[in-house]
Every structure is written in structure tokens, then in C-alpha cells.
Amino acid sequence: MTDTVILWFRQDLRLNDLPALQAASRDGQQVLPIYILDEDAPGEWSMGGASRWWLHHSLTALGADIRSLGGKLIFRRGNALSILREVCEANNAQTVYCSRRYEPWASQEEETLHGALGSDGIKFKRFPGSLLHEPGSVLTQGGGPFKVFTPFWRACRRVESAPPVAKSQSSWSDYAQSDALSQWQLLPENPDWAGSWLDHWTPGESGAQERLHAFLDDAVSRYADERDLPAVDATSRMSAHLHHGEISPRQIWAMCEQKKLELPHSDTAVNKFQAEIGWREFSYHLLHFFPEIPDSPFKKNFRGFPWQADDKRLGAWQQGQTGYPIVDAGMRELWATGIMHNRVRMVVASFLCKHLLQHWRHGEDWFWDTLVDADLASNGCSWQWVAGSGADAAPYFRIFNPVTQGEKFDKQGMYVRRWVPEIAGLPNKYLHKPWEAPDGVLDEAGITLGEDYPQPIVDHREARQAALDAYEQIRLSAATSS
Known part of the structure; x- marks a missing residue:
């Protein structure tokens, strides 16, 4: 010793x-x-x-x-x-x-x-x-890596993960010389764009425990039904705590299993939440076997995708000025809080890649800088999933309509009105498509499109067709080369 x-x-x-x-x-x-x-x-x-x-x-x-x-x-x-x-x-x-x-x-x-x-x-x-399972410990019957989530997670569920270990009784030494944490200048200055973030977050192990307990005591019962509603507090908001290791997935798993024992009717909701832990596992599994995922497309034919670099369009997306309220609300929530609701993440990512035809790496880089839960595995795999180039990716023809997404998941407009207050006066009928509002409605709401709020940066139908044409181009290219 x-x-x-x-x-x-x-x-x-x-x-x-x-x-x-x-x-x-x-x-x-x-x-x-x-x-x-x-x-x-x-x-x-x-x-x-x-x-x-x-x-x-x-x-x-x-x-x-x-x-x-x-x-x-x-x-x-x-x-x-x-x-x-x-x-x-x-x-x-x-x-x-x-x-x-x-x-x-x-x-x-x-x-x-x-x-x-x-x-x-x-x-x-x-x-x-x-992680619940070390990379390489869950493999296909052929001994290779899984490339599709559902069979991967099914295999994981058949393997019992190790339980959390007890807290150690330690004798501490502090002999070594130390910097002052403040010397590292990790906090922003001039401007302090994170000045209000402590109103939203409590970083640290205690904050992680408190957040998980609050979620399992209340919101988890509504998780399966309400997790896609950005105006409702029905998600765990545990991702940043997990990323920084303030709580382990084994602790979360054990508490979820205990919740299912206490409230058997909660099984469906808790299982749905546990599957999100599974997506994190799957992302690390992919990163382990395919370390190029953060940098280059998993599906090689996407290397020839005709992205259309456009700094103006990219800037409008980053600043929440696209003219599509649900997209702009998500981008502004991200800037104001360091987080974005998961359903809205899919919408804004699809919009960047498929409406604006901007490379998914631009979105990955922006999220890397602005998300408090920026995680190399999850960030890269999720952006590739949306773009269609990743493992088990969304099909290329799935192009989210930002209007119908807003109307479906923010029906009463509470989320958009919070983050895009300049159009809060519009009735629900036009809130997610203000360009269709009659002049009288716009006047009554005190809105001049193009001044108070931008006109749509692209037309949805035209952008959708352009995206389909681009995806067809690489499909034909792949067919020709094979």
C-alpha cells in the first residue's frame, strides 16, 4: 500500500x-x-x-x-x-x-x-x-457492431448492467500545488451571455440528484405523452449532468427501476425515458467503432452531397431570424439557456440541412459551442441522423414542415410566444405562419413583416423540392458507381 x-x-x-x-x-x-x-x-x-x-x-x-x-x-x-x-x-x-x-x-x-x-x-x-455497457461489450451475433438502434437496445436490455458502487470513505491529501479556478477564465465576460443561466441550471452532483428526483417524482409519469411538447416541463433535463459526469447512467437506471417497482403503472413512461439513455449508449457505441462520425458522413455516398454554403442563411439560422417561428424559438432558447427541447432540436436541424442545404457540420459546430450538454458522440450521431447520412438515420425524404411541426407540438403557441415575443400578439391560427396573416391581423398585432419579424428565408415547398432533388442526385450517383 x-x-x-x-x-x-x-x-x-x-x-x-x-x-x-x-x-x-x-x-x-x-x-x-x-x-x-x-x-x-x-x-x-x-x-x-x-x-x-x-x-x-x-x-x-x-x-x-x-x-x-x-x-x-x-x-x-x-x-x-x-x-x-x-x-x-x-x-x-x-x-x-x-x-x-x-x-x-x-x-x-x-x-x-x-x-x-x-x-x-x-x-x-x-x-x-x-456508460451502462462498455463499448464492445454488446455485439451482434456475428461479433460485429450494431448499426441500428432497436436491435442494439434489445441486446442491451438482455445484459444486466452493473449496479452503482457505494460512496467511498476516503482520506484526502492536498499536498500538490493548485491553480485558482478563477484563473482559468471559463466564464464569459463582456458580454456575459450566460448571466441568467444559473436561473435555469444547478451544475454539480447535488443539482443532478435534485433534478432527477424532481423528474421521477412528477414529470416522468407524463413523459411518454408530453415529451414532444416544448412548452411543457415533461423532460428530465439530465443531459448536461450526464455529460459532465455529475451523475452516472447506472444511478439513473437504478432509480428508474425503483420507480417502476413503486408505481407499476409508470412502466411505459419510464421505459421510454430509459430508451433515451439507450440512444446515448448507442451513440458512444458508434463512436467507438466508427471514430470518424463527428467529422465525416457514416454513409459514404453522402460525401458527394451538394451542400450550398451560404453564410447569410447560416447566420439567420444561428440568430433565430429565419422567419419560421418554431425554428427561431428553438435557436433563441438555445442562446438564452444553453439548451433546446429535443423535438425542436430535430426541427431546427432538419431545417438547416434540408431547407437551407447547409452542411450538418455547421450545425454540429454551433451546438458544440452553445449547448451545455455538448457531447461528441450524441452531437455527431444526432446531426448525421437528421441529415440522413448517419447510422439508422431518418430517411432522406423525411423533411420536417416547420409550420405543421409548430402547430402540432405547440398548438397554443406558448413556446413560440415565450421566445419570439415580437409576434406574440398573433392569433394561434397565424402564429406559426405569420406571412399568411391578413394585413388587418398583422396591424392589430402591431407587426410589420420584414421589420418587426423577418419574412421566411425560404419557401417551404420550394426548399423541400430542392432537398429532394439533392438527395436524388446522390442516390443516382451511388447507383451508377455500384
């Missing part, structure tokens, strides 16, 4: 159900907890602004939790290998514990660390904890 061991926090910012912490506490007399901000290792996938905001508050919460137990979370910025070597040497530590990550760059980093630290006589031990 060594005197001090290193616990390297990564995307696992919690103390409960943390196998790496359990092992470190068992093997060492003292555990030195450290978080390293290495902004070079991820390359182009370095954290976006919204993720940095969340990270600051999550680390603040984790530091406070460790401090309440008599320890101190060490903050260091720079190359992970150099810092781990330095900290191990300064504290005579011979083992580093951490949780696995699954992004391609992170997996490569772990292999490098394992070899480099091993050459120094330092053990590098990795543990699961971010």
Missing part, C-alpha cells in the same frame, strides 16, 4: 458511484484529487463556451463537496502527462486512477499515458462509470 495515490477527475465530476474513487480509496492511505484542464489534447473538439461555463460551476461544486470531507480539489492547467508526472513525483505517488473516456482523442491519450507513466514505474488504472 502506498501513502498517496492520484485520483484524476475528468468527465466524472461526482463522488458517488465512482469506481475509480472506490479503488483509489481502497488502495491508498491518502487520495489526492486533481482536475487538469488540457485544452490542446482534444484538438478541434476543445470545449465550447457553454461547456466551459458549466465546467466552472461543476468544478466549484465538486471542490466544495471534497472540502466538506476534509480534502482539497487540485486545479492544474496544461499537458496532462507532464502534470501527472510532476504531481506523482512531488507526492511520491505510484498510481494514477481515472475514469475512462471514449472520444477518439481521449482513448489515444489514455494509451499514451499508460505507456509513458508505466515507463516511469507509475501504474495508470482506468475504470468504467460513464
